[in-house]
Amino acid sequence: MSTQSSTLPPHPEKATLEGKNKFLGLWFFLGGETALFATLFGTYLGLRNSNAGGPTAEELFSLPLVFVMTIILLVSSMTSVLAVMAMRRRNMKALLGWFIVTVILGLSFIGLEIYEFYHYTLEGHQFTKSAFASAFYTLLGTHGSHVAFGCAWITALVIRNFKRPLDTYNAPKFYLASLYWHFIDVVWVFIFSLVYLLGVIG
Numbered sequence: 001m002s003t004q005s006s007t008l009p010p011h012p013e014k015a016t017l018e019g020k021n022k023f024l025g026l027w028f029f030l031g032g033e034t035a036l037f038a039t040l041f042g043t044y045l046g047l048r049n050s051n052a053g054g055p056t057a058e059e060l061f062s063l064p065l066v067f068v069m070t071i072i073l074l075v076s077s078m079t080s081v082l083a084v085m086a087m088r089r090r091n092m093k094a095l096l097g098w099f100i101v102t103v104i105l106g107l108s109f110i111g112l113e114i115y116e117f118y119h120y121t122l123e124g125h126q127f128t129k130s131a132f133a134s135a136f137y138t139l140l141g142t143h144g145s146h147v148a149f150g151c152a153w154i155t156a157l158v159i160r161n162f163k164r165p166l167d168t169y170n171a172p173k174f175y176l177a178s179l180y181w182h183f184i185d186v187v188w189v190f191i192f193s194l195v196y197l198l199g200v201i202g
Contacts, residue, residue, distance in 0.1 A: 013175035057199025
């Protein structure tokens with residue numbers, strides 16, 4: 001596996017028209033995703049007190065577990081930054097290594113979220129139990145599916161480029177995957193604040 005390329009421009013991810021177009025396309029895509037999550041957040045906040053006699057957010061939420069999930073996701077954002085920094089140093093081996101760590105952290109987050117949902121179900125917080133439950137699982141499930149998609153995206157990039165040198169063709173792909181990962185991390189920060197902290201405070 002080649003680890004360096006000294007012929008690349010300073011910013012290989014934006015050195016070609018194709019790379020610039022992909023960068024612009026991602027921002028349009030994230031604009032649509034922002035509207036989607038804004039709708040889900042608005043729905044949840046409007047229904048968070050409609051628990052139909054079921055458990056309330058204050059009775060359900062376990063902040064220690066959510067705090068661990070938050071740390072895992074924030075650290076994964078940092079490892080994706082380290083991957084991009086490795087790309088700037090033309091170190092393909094380090095780039096792939098940091099992205100593999102990012103995927104492992106992402107999968108750990110998903111595992112904890114599945115455990116969390118299972119625990120809530122045992123507590124009587126099923127999807128159809130109340131409007132609060134439906135809005136909660138829809139918002140969290142949509143975010144979780146985005147984390148899973150990000151893991152699949154980065155994994156595919158790592159496998160596809162494992163034996164290829166870094167060039168102006170694959171650099172934009174890695175860079176955009178990193179930006180997407182930061183987006184889902186930012187969404188989680190809002191979930192942590194508006195769903196969990198607000199739910200515990202009441």
